[in-house]
Amino acid sequence: MSFWGKLSIALMGENEHESDKVMDTKALAILDEEVRDATDTLKRVKSDLSDTVKKFAVCKEKVSEFEKNISEYEGYVEQALGKNNEALALDVAEKIAEMENRLSTEQDSAKYFGRSVDELRVAIKQAEQNLRRLKQQVDTVKASETVFRAQAAVAFNGDGDDTRLRTAMDSLARIHQKQAEKSAKITAADEVAQISQDDALKARLAAAGIVASGSRAQDVLARIKSKVSG
Structure with a gap:
């Protein structure tokens, strides 16, 4: 659910003349929740990236292995033809065709995982920047709120505290x-x-x-x- 949706639900049922203080408190609580949710999501995406990188590495290894084996078996075909053994050459060629089919599948998988890795890295970088800005904004608002509360406390105490302070200084x-x-x-x-x-x-x-x-x-x-x- 979006931030504004959560805020609307949080305010639902409150008196329409509810004080700004209560609304600000609820907004800060929801922002904190958004930060926690975004942090958890970012952790899950990073975990997904780690798994995808591993799968990409496995696919690349299989592609390399199939390419090596195909090259090797093509040499066998050449040797069989050199000895006029057409039947053996055909059997080896069938093996090569099978490996080429599997190679094509692994190449497609490698391309898919490679693109996924790139996209996940871009998404994570952007999410980290957004989360960092959100945290800074929340921290700034909280710091300002602390200052406002302190100022309000001083103002509430009024001239009485000022008089006591001056008396003590004198x-x-x-x-x-x-x-x-x-x-x-x-x-x-x-x-x-x-x-x-x-x-x-x-x-x-x-x-x-x-x-x-x-x-x-x-x-x-x-x-x-x-x-x-x-």
Whole structure:
């Protein structure tokens, strides 16, 4: 049964105002069935092709065998005639005639199976292309349907979900801000502590006479006085 025939039966008995959603669902189900049926049919045709190829090969082998035997027996006829044995030559000729009849039958069968193989291969190639396109179309429709359902779900939830999302994002931003402020305070305290430690260490070094103490201005004044005195 055709796709449209199945669809008509599926919709039969439904209210004429049936929603598009229900119709689309049934159409997709029927398309899936069509894909399965086409796949099964393609498998059967491929199996038929395999059997036909085998039969074609057998016929060709028989044709080759008959042609070889006929050629061989024709040689026997020539030898019998060469020995003036007309009766033997006639018997062999009758055998040749029988083989030629069988050869003709096998040649006809070989031609038939050969044509069948070619036609089946063309049909399979076309069927595979059609099936591939059908599957792609079905997959595309299903993917679109999934997107539509997701969009519909978001739209159905409305502004409530948007408000909750914004509230959550605002809370997250506040948490990040507080963490940043706390981190800055800790860093500043560490720097102050480090400076205090450095000053204390320099004072100890100056007291021990290891480093110079006093201000930089005193050092400059002492250097100038030394030059003047010199």
